[in-house]
Amino acid sequence: MSIFLYACESWTLSADTERRIRAMEMRCYRRLLGITYKDHITNEEVSRRIENAIGPHVDLLTIVRQRKLKWYGHTTRSPGLAKTIMQGTVNGGRRRGKQKKRWEDNIKEWTGLELRNILRKAEDREEWKSVVGRSSAAPRRIPNLRDR
Structure with a gap:
């Protein structure tokens, strides 16, 4: 956990990054519970099992x-x-097109x-x-x- 959160204050979170964080968290939960994707257990069920195992927690x-x-x-x-x-601020403007x-x-x-x-x-x-x-x-x- 601490390795994942190292320097997270400097990240710029896009929708894709947020999706990846949620996916990584779910992979960790599945590994902790010994659940594989072949078991066909939904993410909601995995979250419920984690709640039962460790109690209320804050997501990543x-x-x-x-x-x-x-x-x-x-x-x-x-x-x-x-x-x-x-x-x-830096002199000048931003580039043309959709802004990052x-x-x-x-x-x-x-x-x-x-x-x-x-x-x-x-x-x-x-x-x-x-x-x-x-x-x-x-x-x-x-x-x-x-x-x-």
Whole structure:
């Protein structure tokens, strides 16, 4: 677990990355329970068995989001190179076409706030803790058409 989460604060999470994190977590659960894919047991059933075995737990995607949001608040409150790099801008614009997701886009998306409001809230530690708690919960997988 700690190997997986190493430096996760610096990741930019796209939809594909989130899907891969969920898949890796499910593979780990299946391995712990000794369940193979040949057993034809659904992911929901595997999750239920893990809940029964270890009790309530936080999924990996939520942990990654919490760590990233906490690190953002920490660096925003501290004077230093990390804050300068994180909030700094480079002359010029972005390339043409569909834009790649940026690190700060995750923060904006999860909190639902504009950058200036995020910076203001991150300056107050207690207020930022409440934002992290509200924003870090990862939504469950959206069912595909074949699941219906």
